[in-house]
Structure formats: C-alpha cells, structure tokens
Amino acid sequence: MTNWLPDLSSGSGPLYLRLADKAEADIASGALPAGRKLPPQRDLAYDIGVTIGTVGRAYSLLRERGLVNGEVGRGTYVLEREADKSPAVAPVLAHSGDSTRHLDAPAGKLRFDSTAAPDIGQSAAIAELLSTIMREHPGEMASYTRTFPDHWSEAGANWLSRNGFRPDPGGIVPTLGVHAAVMSVIAALTVPGDYIVYEHVTYAQLARSAGLIGRRAAMVEVDAQGLDPEDFERVCAQKHPRMAFVMPTAQNPTVASMPGERRAELVRIARAYNVLLIEDDLYGAMAEDATPLLTELAPERTFLVGGLSKAVSAGVRGGWVACPQHYRHRVRVAHKMLTGGMPFLLAELGARLVLSGAARDIRTRALDEVNARLAIVRTALDGYDYRMEPNIPFIWIALPEPWLSGTFKQAAYEAGVLIDDEDEFKAGRSDKSFHRVRIGISAPKSREDVTRGLATLRRLLDEGRAGYDSFG
Incomplete structure (x- = not known):
C-alpha cells in the first residue's frame, strides 16, 4: 500500500483533473512505480480533503489513459508502461448491417451514457443524399458558404413544427447542432458578467461553455413538473x-414536463423581469406532449432550438434556432463568429433530410427502437423508482441506500457499464443531492446489449455497497 499524498495546491482546472495529472506525472517520474497500489478512494479523499467522487473521477481518468488498472476487491495498481502499449481507450469496430461503425467506448464497456439516435441503418439514406449533393454542387465543396438558401430555413421551420404550430421561416437560423444554436443566442444577446438561469440539473455543458465566455450561472430548483416558478x-x-x-418537455435528465399553467407562469415572470428565454425542444419534439410551446406563449422573447441528433443522426450536426425576427441577424453572425461558419454540406444535408421526408421516416424507426428498449427497461428494473416517458431515450433512476450517485457510477464502470451521475448535469457548484443517475438506452448496438447492461446495473442495485468494494 502506498502512502502517496499528492499536493494539489498548484495547477489549474477541476480538482479531479489536477489529481489525475499529478498521478500521471509521478508515474512518469517513477515516484509511483509499476505495480504500486494507489490509496483507496475513501482514504485518499480524506487525506487531501476532497470528495470521494473527485478521487473516483481521477482514478477513472487514469484508467482511460492506460496508466492504472482497478480490480474489484484488490484495489488500483499502476500498470507497467511500454513504449508500444495500446491506449486503454481503444477504437472498437462494430458491424451494423453492411457498414462498419466506429465506437469510442473504452474496450469492454457498454455505453449507457449517450442519448444520440440509435443506429437503425440511417447511414444508407444519408449516404445517398450526400452523393447527390456532391454531384449537384461540386463548386460548393471547394469554397466557403456565402449564401443561405431559403430551403434551409424552410427545413428548420418544418422540423421545429409540432401540435399545429410552425415557426416563421423568416426567423430561422441553421446551426451546427443545438449546442451551437444555444451558444450563438447567448453570445449574441448577453455580455460578460450577465447571469443566465439554468434548471438545477440540466444539459450542463451549456453552462460550462457559457462560463468560458464570461457568463455566470444562476440555478433554479426543479421538481417532478420541471422548473419551479416560485424559485x-x-x-x-x-x-x-x-x-x-x-427544457419544458422531457427535460434532460429528469424527464419532467411542465404543465401548461406552469409554462404560463414562467412566461409571466420572464416578462415582468425582462428575461429572454431559450426553449430547448430537442427531446420535446420526440415526446407525445400537446402542451403549447413557450415560443407560442411569448414569441417576442423566446428562441426555440431543435435538431436531428437524438432522433435522426448526431453525426449530421443538424440544428436550427427560431428567433424573434429582429434578432435573427445577430444570432446568425454570432454563430459564424463562434463556429467559423455553417458548412454547406451539412446544412444542405440537414435540409434535404427534412424536406425529402427521410428525417421523419428515420425518426419513426428510431423511436420504435427506443420504445422497444424502454420495454426492456420496464422488465429489467421492475420495482425500482425511475422516471421514463415514451420515445425518450433515457431514464432518471433513484438509487437505493446507501448508494451515492458518483459511487454508483464508479461501480457501474468497474462492472463494464458507462452511465452519467447527477454531477454531470449540475450547472454549477451545489450541495443539493438527488441520489439519482441517468441511464441512456440508445447507444448500445443491440437490444441484447441493452438487456446485458441493464442486468449488470440491476445486480449492483440489488446488492448495494455490500457487493462492491472498488479499491480495497
């Protein structure tokens, strides 16, 4: 057992990253030689004054870098370093029909930490459209995109439409996915130092990205019906x-949907305090929810964003934002400044997928697959407290005592399943605990893999901490 006690007082970045970098440096220098056992997570956390989750993330990162190996019941040991040693995160090639798919999951792990559209063979339709675009527009491949054809906006208006509502194509900006759409709105209409409100758990990558350009996060409580208007x-x-x-409908990660009365109250408050609204309908467009959109209730201050990543193809990077028309030009310019510009090939591909009907056909088949996998969830996790909705490719499951979110994520990793703990979704530092994890079911390549991964998680839930001792 090593008495290794790293000094984290220097360096920058999150504590878990500094801890991992310090361990890597000590392994490289020989201070932590091959075969040396690292301290148990709980002991090291106590000794250096951090949470056990911080140490767990650092150890996980060290395994991904190929520097250590953890064995249940024995602990974590420094691996022998060889010049030609393959990295721990090795490319995995998985066959899907006649094509070959490149997966970036660590070798031997099942990916339940993604909610991208399942592979249902959409590559064939995408390949056909790409070939046609290349043939019809060879000149566009050699230059920058300088024009925005009307049909790109028409496609966005079509894709963002639901329940009889259709945004005005004149306010549509094509974007490189929903993340770029939201960041463009933030960059265009806020300044450094401005506060942006996020639900307490949400798609937190946005808060982190906005923080890089000087925007501050203000977190609001959530409950079973979404954002709390009083808070x-x-x-x-x-x-x-x-x-x-x-995210008013099928909120990520809680799966909550706001009722109409709560949406109306949110709009009232936003108007009273002159707050602009970004409405992420990425999952909402997949849900069976007839509740009016925020943009219908407050069109003068709401930016509606959506895209193709969850229902059609994440790799296409197709997204759109419907703006109040007087803001459209500012958002388009901000998108260009942030991303370098909209690639013709991707914008045209996204538009043709939508306008040809191919995107809706793929979405229908993708949702059929998602719902088949949700049926597996109902059987595999029967008896546990989780939230799920038809068509939505993830669940938000409560952990039984004595599991903590980060510890369960680590145990799942050691057992071969990648999931997301609640910290992944927190928009800022918080002492609030939900004791839940998100399990995505769209990334595994087959229903058999879904069944196998859920069986592993069920075993961990059933056994509790008594069945898991990660680092001795």
Whole structure:
C-alpha cells in the first residue's frame, strides 16, 4: 500500500483533473512505480480533503489513459508502461448491417451514457443524399458558404413544427447542432458578467461553455413538473438574469414536463423581469406532449432550438434556432463568429433530410427502437423508482441506500457499464443531492446489449455497497 499524498495546491482546472495529472506525472517520474497500489478512494479523499467522487473521477481518468488498472476487491495498481502499449481507450469496430461503425467506448464497456439516435441503418439514406449533393454542387465543396438558401430555413421551420404550430421561416437560423444554436443566442444577446438561469440539473455543458465566455450561472430548483416558478422569480428578483435556458418537455435528465399553467407562469415572470428565454425542444419534439410551446406563449422573447441528433443522426450536426425576427441577424453572425461558419454540406444535408421526408421516416424507426428498449427497461428494473416517458431515450433512476450517485457510477464502470451521475448535469457548484443517475438506452448496438447492461446495473442495485468494494 502506498502512502502517496499528492499536493494539489498548484495547477489549474477541476480538482479531479489536477489529481489525475499529478498521478500521471509521478508515474512518469517513477515516484509511483509499476505495480504500486494507489490509496483507496475513501482514504485518499480524506487525506487531501476532497470528495470521494473527485478521487473516483481521477482514478477513472487514469484508467482511460492506460496508466492504472482497478480490480474489484484488490484495489488500483499502476500498470507497467511500454513504449508500444495500446491506449486503454481503444477504437472498437462494430458491424451494423453492411457498414462498419466506429465506437469510442473504452474496450469492454457498454455505453449507457449517450442519448444520440440509435443506429437503425440511417447511414444508407444519408449516404445517398450526400452523393447527390456532391454531384449537384461540386463548386460548393471547394469554397466557403456565402449564401443561405431559403430551403434551409424552410427545413428548420418544418422540423421545429409540432401540435399545429410552425415557426416563421423568416426567423430561422441553421446551426451546427443545438449546442451551437444555444451558444450563438447567448453570445449574441448577453455580455460578460450577465447571469443566465439554468434548471438545477440540466444539459450542463451549456453552462460550462457559457462560463468560458464570461457568463455566470444562476440555478433554479426543479421538481417532478420541471422548473419551479416560485424559485425562478426569486432568482430573477435577486440576480436580474438576462436569459434563461429551459427544457419544458422531457427535460434532460429528469424527464419532467411542465404543465401548461406552469409554462404560463414562467412566461409571466420572464416578462415582468425582462428575461429572454431559450426553449430547448430537442427531446420535446420526440415526446407525445400537446402542451403549447413557450415560443407560442411569448414569441417576442423566446428562441426555440431543435435538431436531428437524438432522433435522426448526431453525426449530421443538424440544428436550427427560431428567433424573434429582429434578432435573427445577430444570432446568425454570432454563430459564424463562434463556429467559423455553417458548412454547406451539412446544412444542405440537414435540409434535404427534412424536406425529402427521410428525417421523419428515420425518426419513426428510431423511436420504435427506443420504445422497444424502454420495454426492456420496464422488465429489467421492475420495482425500482425511475422516471421514463415514451420515445425518450433515457431514464432518471433513484438509487437505493446507501448508494451515492458518483459511487454508483464508479461501480457501474468497474462492472463494464458507462452511465452519467447527477454531477454531470449540475450547472454549477451545489450541495443539493438527488441520489439519482441517468441511464441512456440508445447507444448500445443491440437490444441484447441493452438487456446485458441493464442486468449488470440491476445486480449492483440489488446488492448495494455490500457487493462492491472498488479499491480495497
């Protein structure tokens, strides 16, 4: 057992990254030689004054770098370093029909930490459209995109339409996915120092990205029906945010959907405090929800974003934002400044997928596959407290005592399954605990893999910590 006690007082970045980098440096220098056992997570966390989750993430990162190996019941040991040794995160080739798919999951792990569209053979339709575009527009492949054809906006208006509502094509901006759409709105209409409201758990990559350009996060409580209006008004009164990012339908990761009355209250508060709204309908467009969109209730201040990643293909990077028309030009310019510009090939591909009907056909088949996998979830996790909705490719499951979110994620990793703990979705530092994890079911290549991965998670849930001792 080593008495290794790293000094984290220097360096930058998150503590888990600094801890992993320090361990890597000590392994390279020989201070941690091959075969040396690292301290148990709980012991090291106590000794250096961090959480056990921080140490767990650092050890996980070291395994991904190919520097250590963890064995249940024995501990974590430094691996022998060989000049020609293959990395721990090795490319995995998986066959899907007649094509070959490149998966970036660590070798031997099942990926339940993604909610991208399942592989249902959409590559054939995409390949055909790509071939046609290349043939019809050879000149566009050799230059930058300088024009935005009307049909790109028409496609966005079609894709963002639901329940009889259709946004005005004149306010549509094509984007490199939903993340780029949201960041473009933030960059265009806020300034460094502005507060942006996020639900307490949400797609937190946006908060981190906005933080890089100087925007501050203000977190609002959530419950079983989504964002809490009373807490939203408190935050508006105290911090005077410029903007709020919300997911009213099938919120990620809680799967919550706001009822109409709550949406109306949110709009009332936003108007009273002059807060702009970004409405992420990426999952909402997949859900069976007839509740009016925020953009229908407050068209003058709402930016509706959506894309193809969850229902058609994440690799296409197809996205659109429907803006109040007087903001459209500013958002388009911001998108160009942030991304370098919209590639003709991807914009045209996204538009043709939608306008040809191929995207809706793929979505229908993808949702059929998602629902078949959700049926497996119902059987595999029967008796546990989890939230799920038809068509939505993830669940939000409560962990039984004594599991903590980060510890369960680590145990799942050791057992061969990648999932997301609650910290992945927190928009900022928080002492609030949900004791839940998100399990995505769209990435495994087959239903058999879904069944196998869920069986592993079920075993961990059933056995509790008594069946898991990660680092001795």
